[in-house]
Amino acid sequence: MNEFVETIESSDMGIEVYFANGLRKIKPYYHSRTSFAKGRWLNRKLLEVLSSEFRSQSSEEYAKAIIRQEFQIIRENIALSAEETLQTTIQNKDLIKTTSHKHEPPVKQWNSEEISKKGSTIAGIEIIHECDEMLVLNKPSGVPIHPTGQYYQNTLVEILNTHGRSVLPSHRLDKVTSGVLILAKNSIMANKIQRNIREHRMQKVYLVRVDGQFPKVDTLGDSDATKITMFSKLFSNPSKFTTEKSAMFTVEMKKQFPAAFSVAREATTIFYPVKYFPDTNETLVACQPLTGRTHQIRIHLARLGHPISNDSFYNYKITKFPRRLSFILGVNDWNDGKHATADLEIHFDEFVRESEKVQLNSCSSSNKTCPECGGKLYSDPELRDLELYLHAWKYSDVEGEMSFETSLPAWAFNNDPYHENRSFTSRPNFSLPP
Structure with a gap:
C-alpha cells in the first residue's frame, strides 16, 4: 500500500493529510x-x-x-x-x-499531487476561470464543498484556504457530483450568483450516464468526428427531447418525523440523448434542469426507468435503501391527503431501521474503537460510492456575462471501470411498502 503524507497547518494545529488506496485521509x-x-x-x-x-x-x-x-x-x-x-x-x-x-471521513483522491500552477490548477484541481471576484473550478467527485456533518478539513473550502484562497460557495453541488463549481471571493458576488439562480437566470447543462437505451438515442460510431458532432448539436433537435415534470421531495434521516419529509415541489428537467453504449447497455444523456430541487435529475431519471448507472441511492439495482427509494419514486407528494399521518410514521420508522442497518454494516468488522476517545472506527468507503456519473458540464447566465464549460469526464466515453463489478438486485415494485 502506497501512502504519501504531508502536513497542512490549520488555524488550530497541524493537520496531517495522507493518501492511501485512492483516498485522501486526515489523521484524527x-x-x-x-x-x-x-x-x-x-x-x-x-x-x-x-x-x-x-x-x-x-x-x-x-x-x-x-x-x-x-x-x-x-x-x-x-x-x-x-x-x-x-x-x-x-x-x-x-x-x-x-x-x-x-475523525473525518476520507474523500476521493483527485490527483497524485495537490500542487498549484498559476492559471492552471490549485491544489491539483483544474481552474476554469479566475478573476478578482470569483474562482471557477472543475470540481472532482467525492469531495464536499464546505464543512458539513463530520467533514471539515476534508472540504474544498478549507483545502483552498490552505492554498491561499478564501472563497464562498455560491451554489449547491453534491459531494459525489463533479463539474463546474463557481466560488465567489466576496459576499457581493456570492449574493449575485445566488440571486441569478433563484430567479432562474442561470442556464445549466449536466451530463449523466444512465442504465439502458434512452428514448430517441441514435446509435453512432466512435470516430473523433462523431464525438465532436454529438456534443456540438446538443438540444438542437426538439423532437429528441424527453421532458419529465413531477413533484418531488426528500427524506432527511438526521431529522425527526414529520420534519424529515421535505415539502414536495414541482420540478422539470429536459433530457437529450447523446450516445448509446451497447457493450454496457448504457446511454450518455445531457440534462437541462429548469428548476433546482434537491436530487432533481437523479429522481427524474429513476422515475423514467433510466437511473444513473452508478447511483448507489436512486438506482434500484444497487441501492442500499430500497424501501426509502421505493417510497420516493412511487409518491410525488407525501402531503397530498392520500397518506395518513400514522401510515407515514410507520414508513419513516422503516426508513430509520433501514438506515441503521446500513450504518451498522459500515462499522469496522473488527469492531475497533479509537484508543484516545473511544469512538467507533469505520471501514473505508468504496471508491465507487464516492463517484457519481453526474457532471455539471456548462453554466451560463442569460445576460452573457458568465459562461463556463469543463472538459468532458472520462466516463462520457465508452469506458466504465465499475460496470463488471456491480452486484445487481431485482427492481422493486414502486408501490408503497406494506
Whole structure:
C-alpha cells in the first residue's frame, strides 16, 4: 500500500493529510469550539443541560466527558476545573468550550499531487476561470464543498484556504457530483450568483450516464468526428427531447418525523440523448434542469426507468435503501391527503431501521474503537460510492456575462471501470411498502 503524507497547518494545529488506496485521509485531531451560554441554560448545571438537550449520550457518558475536560465552562477568561464544571451552575457571560477528537471521513483522491500552477490548477484541481471576484473550478467527485456533518478539513473550502484562497460557495453541488463549481471571493458576488439562480437566470447543462437505451438515442460510431458532432448539436433537435415534470421531495434521516419529509415541489428537467453504449447497455444523456430541487435529475431519471448507472441511492439495482427509494419514486407528494399521518410514521420508522442497518454494516468488522476517545472506527468507503456519473458540464447566465464549460469526464466515453463489478438486485415494485 502506497501512502504519501504531508502536513497542512490549520488555524488550530497541524493537520496531517495522507493518501492511501485512492483516498485522501486526515489523521484524527483535536478540535475546540467556544460559544456563549444560552439564556435558558443560566442557573443550571452543565451536566443537566447536556443530558436534557443533547441526548446522543447518557448522563453518565457526559459526566465522564466533563472529567476528561471535553466540556468546560470558561468564566472571566479562566477555564474551570472538571470538578468545578460539574458542581457550579452556568452564569451570565459564561462560555462553553467543547473539545472533540475529530475523525473525518476520507474523500476521493483527485490527483497524485495537490500542487498549484498559476492559471492552471490549485491544489491539483483544474481552474476554469479566475478573476478578482470569483474562482471557477472543475470540481472532482467525492469531495464536499464546505464543512458539513463530520467533514471539515476534508472540504474544498478549507483545502483552498490552505492554498491561499478564501472563497464562498455560491451554489449547491453534491459531494459525489463533479463539474463546474463557481466560488465567489466576496459576499457581493456570492449574493449575485445566488440571486441569478433563484430567479432562474442561470442556464445549466449536466451530463449523466444512465442504465439502458434512452428514448430517441441514435446509435453512432466512435470516430473523433462523431464525438465532436454529438456534443456540438446538443438540444438542437426538439423532437429528441424527453421532458419529465413531477413533484418531488426528500427524506432527511438526521431529522425527526414529520420534519424529515421535505415539502414536495414541482420540478422539470429536459433530457437529450447523446450516445448509446451497447457493450454496457448504457446511454450518455445531457440534462437541462429548469428548476433546482434537491436530487432533481437523479429522481427524474429513476422515475423514467433510466437511473444513473452508478447511483448507489436512486438506482434500484444497487441501492442500499430500497424501501426509502421505493417510497420516493412511487409518491410525488407525501402531503397530498392520500397518506395518513400514522401510515407515514410507520414508513419513516422503516426508513430509520433501514438506515441503521446500513450504518451498522459500515462499522469496522473488527469492531475497533479509537484508543484516545473511544469512538467507533469505520471501514473505508468504496471508491465507487464516492463517484457519481453526474457532471455539471456548462453554466451560463442569460445576460452573457458568465459562461463556463469543463472538459468532458472520462466516463462520457465508452469506458466504465465499475460496470463488471456491480452486484445487481431485482427492481422493486414502486408501490408503497406494506
